[in-house]
Amino acid sequence: MDIQPREIKVLESVDDIQERRGQVLSRYSEFKIEARHKRDRLEDSRRFQYFKRDADELESWINEKLQAASDESYKDPTNLQAKIQKHQAFESEVAAHSNAIVALDNTGSELINQQHFASDVIKHRLEELHRLWELLLSRLADKGLKLQQALVLVQFLRQCDEVMFWINDKEAFVTTDEFGQDLEHVEVLQRKFDEFQKDMASQEFRVQEVNEQADKLMNEGHPEIETISTRKEELNDAWQRLKALTLLKQEKLFGAHEIQRFNRDADETISWITEKDLVLSSDDYGRDLVSVQTLQRKHEGIERDLAALEDK
Numbered sequence: 385m386d387i388q389p390r391e392i393k394v395l396e397s398v399d400d401i402q403e404r405r406g407q408v409l410s411r412y413s414e415f416k417i418e419a420r421h422k423r424d425r426l427e428d429s430r431r432f433q434y435f436k437r438d439a440d441e442l443e444s445w446i447n448e449k450l451q452a453a454s455d456e457s458y459k460d461p462t463n464l465q466a467k468i469q470k471h472q473a474f475e476s477e478v479a480a481h482s483n484a485i486v487a488l489d490n491t492g493s494e495l496i497n498q499q500h501f502a503s504d505v506i507k508h509r510l511e512e513l514h515r516l517w518e519l520l521l522s523r524l525a526d527k528g529l530k531l532q533q534a535l536v537l538v539q540f541l542r543q544c545d546e547v548m549f550w551i552n553d554k555e556a557f558v559t560t561d562e563f564g565q566d567l568e569h570v571e572v573l574q575r576k577f578d579e580f581q582k583d584m585a586s587q588e589f590r591v592q593e594v595n596e597q598a599d600k601l602m603n604e605g606h607p608e609i610e611t612i613s614t615r616k617e618e619l620n621d622a623w624q625r626l627k628a629l630t631l632l633k634q635e636k637l638f639g640a641h642e643i644q645r646f647n648r649d650a651d652e653t654i655s656w657i658t659e660k661d662l663v664l665s666s667d668d669y670g671r672d673l674v675s676v677q678t679l680q681r682k683h684e685g686i687e688r689d690l691a692a693l694e695d696k
Contacts, residue, residue, distance in 0.1 A: 425501075431491075435488070435492060449477075457531075464538060543597065547619060552622070558626070571641070
């Protein structure tokens with residue numbers, strides 16, 4: 385069986401060739417545009433992923449610092465100075481990290497302005513980061529304030545304790561029943577009391593300082609206002625009680641001094657009378673004019689001393 389080869393059309397007209405060429409060039413042009421669009425989309429995706437990575441890292445860092453800023457270490461009054469120093473270092477670290485959110489702001493704004501396909505996501509993410517950042521700054525400031533408030537409270541209470549200790553110590557001094565067994569002893573006690581009064585005058589300045597500090601803290605709205613008010617009242621009550629006891633002690637010492645001085649004068653008077661009584665009871669009236677005159681002069685001296693005693 386003879387097979388006749390099929391005729392194949394290998395030649396085309398010029399118009400056909402031009403048409404085919406136009407189709408190829410058009411498809412090639414479309415492909416180039418699609419490739420450029422694909423490249424642009426990939427670049428946009430790359431930039432978005434970088435933004436997302438940086439945003440995730442910053443958010444993670446902020447959340448970590450939020451936990452640290454939210455602890456209540458200020459409630460423990462020990463080592464407050466060290467805690468404040470640590471907090472100041474914490475504040476410096478946060479301040480130094482502020483450039484991270486500025487950089488993200490710039491990147492995000494640039495993407496949004498270029499009408500990035502994820503503009504809505506980027507905008508929402510920036511808003512959330514700013515919310516977290518402001519929350520961190522707020523808690524940081526709040527913790528710093530509470531640490532300072534805790535420190536000034538500890539200092540105030542220490543001042544109160546020191547003054548109260550002094551008051552209690554001096555209250556024991558002014559309530560003793562020791563008023564001296566003789567005039568010399570009373571005068572020793574009086575000198576001690578005079579020194580105590582000098583100390584009390586200088587201590588009154590510290591009492592005023594505590595009151596001024598208490599008023600300042602209460603006017604500033606310190607969270608422990610009840611504790612401060614109570615300690616202020618206790619201190620002032622103790623101070624007024626000490627002043628009253630001091631006045632009473634002063635009166636008793638004065639009375640003791642008067643009694644001991646009277647006893648001394650009485651003893652001296654009795655001793656003098658006893659001594660002079662021996663002279664008066666003597667039967668010696670002189671043996672001659674000279675001796676009589678001598679005895680008269682002695683007697684006149686006794687009468688003068690007696691007159692002086694009567695004035696006492």
